[in-house]
Amino acid sequence: MKKSMSNYSTWRKLNARNVGTTEEERKTFQRDMPPRRVAVIGAGAAGLMAARELQREGHTPVVFERGAAVGGNWRYDDAPASAEDPLGAAGVDSSLYASLRTNLPRECMGFLDFPFVADAGAGTVSSYSDDPRRYPGHGEVLRYLEAFARRFDLHGLVRLETEVVSVRRDDASTGWKVSYCSRKLAVAGSAEPEVVKEEVFDAVAVCTGTSTEPRVADIAGIDSWPGKQMHSHSYRVPGPFEGQVVVVVGYAPSGVDISRDIVSVAKEVHVARRSLATSGTESTALPNLWLHPMIERAEENGSVVFQDGSRVKADAILHCTGYKYHFPFLGEEFGISVDDNRVGPLYKHVFPPRLAPSISFIGLSLKSLVFPLLQLQSNWVAGVLSGRIVLPSQEGMTEDVSSFYSKLQAKGCPKRHTHDLGECTYEYEDWVAKQCGHEGIEGWRKEMFVAALKNFVHHPESYRDEWEDDHLLSRAHLDFAKYF
Numbered sequence: 001m002k003k004s005m006s007n008y009s010t011w012r013k014l015n016a017r018n019v020g021t022t023e024e025e026r027k028t029f030q031r032d033m034p035p036r037r038v039a040v041i042g043a044g045a046a047g048l049m050a051a052r053e054l055q056r057e058g059h060t061p062v063v064f065e066r067g068a069a070v071g072g073n074w075r076y077d078d079a080p081a082s083a084e085d086p087l088g089a090a091g092v093d094s095s096l097y098a099s100l101r102t103n104l105p106r107e108c109m110g111f112l113d114f115p116f117v118a119d120a121g122a123g124t125v126s127s128y129s130d131d132p133r134r135y136p137g138h139g140e141v142l143r144y145l146e147a148f149a150r151r152f153d154l155h156g157l158v159r160l161e162t163e164v165v166s167v168r169r170d171d172a173s174t175g176w177k178v179s180y181c182s183r184k185l186a187v188a189g190s191a192e193p194e195v196v197k198e199e200v201f202d203a204v205a206v207c208t209g210t211s212t213e214p215r216v217a218d219i220a221g222i223d224s225w226p227g228k229q230m231h232s233h234s235y236r237v238p239g240p241f242e243g244q245v246v247v248v249v250g251y252a253p254s255g256v257d258i259s260r261d262i263v264s265v266a267k268e269v270h271v272a273r274r275s276l277a278t279s280g281t282e283s284t285a286l287p288n289l290w291l292h293p294m295i296e297r298a299e300e301n302g303s304v305v306f307q308d309g310s311r312v313k314a315d316a317i318l319h320c321t322g323y324k325y326h327f328p329f330l331g332e333e334f335g336i337s338v339d340d341n342r343v344g345p346l347y348k349h350v351f352p353p354r355l356a357p358s359i360s361f362i363g364l365s366l367k368s369l370v371f372p373l374l375q376l377q378s379n380w381v382a383g384v385l386s387g388r389i390v391l392p393s394q395e396g397m398t399e400d401v402s403s404f405y406s407k408l409q410a411k412g413c414p415k416r417h418t419h420d421l422g423e424c425t426y427e428y429e430d431w432v433a434k435q436c437g438h439e440g441i442e443g444w445r446k447e448m449f450v451a452a453l454k455n456f457v458h459h460p461e462s463y464r465d466e467w468e469d470d471h472l473l474s475r476a477h478l479d480f481a482k483y484f
């Protein structure tokens with residue numbers, strides 16, 4: 001008892017100071033913890049952070065990554081999904097287009113204790129920045145994640161080009177049998193035989209991201225519509241749409257960006273947006289960009305008809321309609337379903353009550369401060385696995401999930417928005433932080449997030465280059481100084 005109390009207080013001390021601890025303090029702390037061997041699936045931002053937090057807590061993570069390098073979605077792939085499957089994922093993990101810049105200012109986007117700043121380690125080997133803009137291009141985010149992996153010695157934990165194909169209960173232990181194969185050998189039609197290997201782990205953390213399986217708008221008459229269709233997952237550059245009439249479905253950040261990317265070369269761009277009742281132009285600065293309500297039907301003669309009766313003859317429809325959660329490696333025995341994009345049952349978006357804590361999902365929540373939340377969720381999982389943090393009973397967690405679903409239903413929130421934190425972002429993030437004994441998301445970061453969202457809504461053309469929240473920068477940099 002005394003031992004675990006001292007562990008707990010050491011941990012609180014470490015966590016309150018985040019990375020400002022000595023290696024000696026960490027070693028003492030880790031020696032006392034019961035280590036778990038944990039399979040982490042995916043080496044994007046979530047998997048890298050999970051590996052760091054698990055390792056810090058004294059566990060032994062092994063990270064499986066089917067891609068050729070770490071970084072997940074931030075590893076730009078200029079070969080989009082194959083021409084035969086422009087609406088599917090077709091084995092491509094990244095959804096980035098060439099012109100993509102972050103949709104959040106770097107200061108609030110980065111991990112809590114590894115600042116995403118332009119001058120990090122300037123002049124030293126740990127320097128990564130090559131794009132000092134506040135809303136940098138995608139390459140800068142990848143360099144940041146690679147620097148994070150270097151800084152915390154994570155590369156040695158990652159098995160690249162290794163795809164997890166199934167996770168099953170291990171009959172001989174209380175653990176999980178993880179089957180994996182070299183991704184190259186798994187390619188259909190390969191002359192090589194597929195070699196599947198198995199290993200047993202105490203726990204599995206699923207960090208496979210939210211953008212692997214494209215979701216496509218259901219459009220009446222689309223089967224006989226003669227034009228070309230594509231999902232934003234496969235979009236890279238505007239060139240192929242030159243001189244065309246393009247209908248973009250969806251107006252979340254990807255739809256906003258891509259419609260503007262294309263409008264520079266297309267004849268006309270027509271955006272179908274759920275929240276609109278009537279059609280109109282977006283702004284006088286973009287005379288060939290129109291906004292419409294959703295599509296009612298597509299016709300054999302090439303027309304696309306919107307719900308207000310307006311119509312255009314279009315060459316292409318680009319679905320910027322988001323993604324579906326997809327966990328092909330989890331068998332039915334898990335009892336985890338994806339129902340209208342609700343992954344469940346999951347306690348607080350992370351733990352399936354029946355399998356907690358040895359199975360967890362990190363990074364399912366959307367519309368949040370993604371990187372900071374990945375850090376808090378990873379910390380929570382690592383702490384629960386070592387017994388430092390205690391979960392409610394299985395019944396308690398199941399009741400919590402049921403009451404959460406009832407509240408969503410009473411608010412009229414569709415199942416597919418279950419993991420959209422939206423206005424509950426801070427409440428949830430602060431709740432997870434509290435479980436971890438962490439002081440939570442900094443005030444300046446919350447204010448910056450709100451300011452950035454408002455700026456995006458009111459100034460979609462210019463929000464990445466003009467802002468009014470400079471006063472928050474000095475507060476951010478004051479905090480960052482703790483970590484250098």
Ligand SMILES: Cc1cc2nc3c(=O)[nH]c(=O)nc-3n(C[C@H](O)[C@H](O)[C@H](O)COP(=O)(O)OP(=O)(O)OC[C@H]3O[C@@H](n4cnc5c(N)ncnc54)[C@H](O)[C@@H]3O)c2cc1C
Nearest residue numbers: 042044045046065066072073102103163164208209363370
């Ligand atoms: C177009 C786009 C723009 C975005 N812009 C921003 C932004 O500006 N700011 C922001 O904060 N967030 C943004 N996001 C959100 C983004 O998803 C997160 O920033 C972050 O990349 C999520 O990391 P992740 O590790 O959860 O998922 P991912 O980065 O998708 O990583 C998942 C990893 O799992 C691997 N994997 C999957 N299945 C298996 C398997 N069976 N076996 C082994 N490996 C597997 C994949 O190869 C991948 O490397 C954007 C997302 C998209 C799609």
